[in-house]
Amino acid sequence: MKSACVAAALLLGALSVGAAGKKEPVSFSHNDWELVCDNTLTCRAAGYQADGGEHQQVSMLITRAAGPNTALDIQLQIGDDGSAKGPLRFKVGKAALSGLDAGTASFDQGQIRAVLPELLKSDDATVTANGGKKWTLSLAGLNAVLLKMDEAQGRVDTPGALVRKGAKPESSVLPPVPMPVVQVVKPPKARPGDDALAARIFPSLDLKEARERCNNQDQVNARSVEVHRLNDRKVLLALGCGVGAYNYTTLLWTANDKPPYAPVSLEASGEFDEKDASVTSSMKGRGIGDCWSSETWHFNGTTFVRTGAAGDGMCRGFAGGAWSLPRYVSRLVDAAAPSLTSSKP
Known part of the structure; x- marks a missing residue:
């Protein structure tokens, strides 16, 4: 059998x-x-x-x-x-x-x-x-x-x-492989004038990918861009848009907060969490949401580093998916006061 x-x-x-x-x-x-x-x-x-x-x-x-x-x-x-x-x-x-x-x-x-x-x-x-x-x-x-x-x-x-x-x-038998250790940096509070940076930096963005990926082209404008403070010199620009039939993502760039802005498109995409400077992208495998994939990135003071990925490949009717199957895990350490925190698959 x-x-x-x-x-x-x-x-x-x-x-x-x-x-x-x-x-x-x-x-x-x-x-x-x-x-x-x-x-x-x-x-x-x-x-x-x-x-x-x-x-x-x-x-x-x-x-x-x-x-x-x-x-x-x-x-x-x-x-x-x-x-x-x-x-x-x-x-x-x-x-x-x-x-x-x-x-x-x-x-x-x-x-x-x-x-x-x-x-x-x-x-x-x-x-x-x-x-x-x-x-x-x-x-x-x-x-x-x-x-x-x-x-x-x-x-x-x-x-x-x-x-x-x-x-x-x-x-x-192969031994376990140690989890990568990623130092993460808690971002500072927004500064006065940060909201105005979206309009100033937007003309410098390479929007080719955004126009290809976003279902609604009207979403690709400066009014749709959010700005998040990363450190004393860098900000994150986030442009949310619908992709595919039932998924939504956020395209991201880092940029200087003063000219030259020099924006850089990120491989990371998804919602930004100011509490721990993380970005998480979650995608449904199909409309009813019984299978998902997700990826998480954290800001390490210089760039965004992948810290977690998970997904179940079989859509079998469980709302939200039956299990989360990690594909990539890491240990997160607070760079300001090193202490081990939980991993985010």
Whole structure:
């Protein structure tokens, strides 16, 4: 039942081996499962109900950090309108778990040991609630995705591999990659006259990309530009506009606050948050908003540095997406008073 999935992953094995050797993020999907490994080599595999037809929304997330002898984390989520009664029961093959929380449930290590072998050899798993409501989790693609996870983390042929175990020592497993550390600078308050800078700098902007990307050309004018103070000499100019059928973005430039303004277009785009000098762009995969991608950048005193990226690639009916799957993470340090803050995927 699972041989086709494993064969598909093996055909793509060379790509994963290369990615593992270079310690680059990995993204892969097969049938009803997807995998994202971030830049630290933490991998997350997410599976869903079968695509198409009438199916209740259900999803499983399997997370594993890099390094020898690392444990799995498994979470289960159902899409529910609140009508599910009482605790849930999860069944796959010969394994059954009762008393799971409705909404999102986390498996303990004993439960993971019980269900993992059955997940790997079954076609689907079911979740039931009191009253007979039922969800069916597809396992089509699970083995291929977990083999890709093993490859990305250097686990193939080791005792800790999920799919293809062997006798290679656990010490051969790739270690976790440290998160990049980014020093961030809190911007000063706006100065008198900053609002007037939009009209002064606007004629210097290269608006070719803006005119190509913005649906409404009337939005591309000086009145639509916001100005944010970055430091004593630099400001950020932000031009918001609609892109595509259901997405909105903000195009950005940095500039001097005095002539010559010398504006520079940024790769970063999105809404600016003055509290931490961050820019975040979020895009829907489709109109109903059941899959998203996002990217975050922070100002480091000189320029904007990418500090986070996440996205789920499968649109399976969960409002806002079932999970956020980080592709890039970092540690943020306050440059004025160095102290570790949370990362923003």
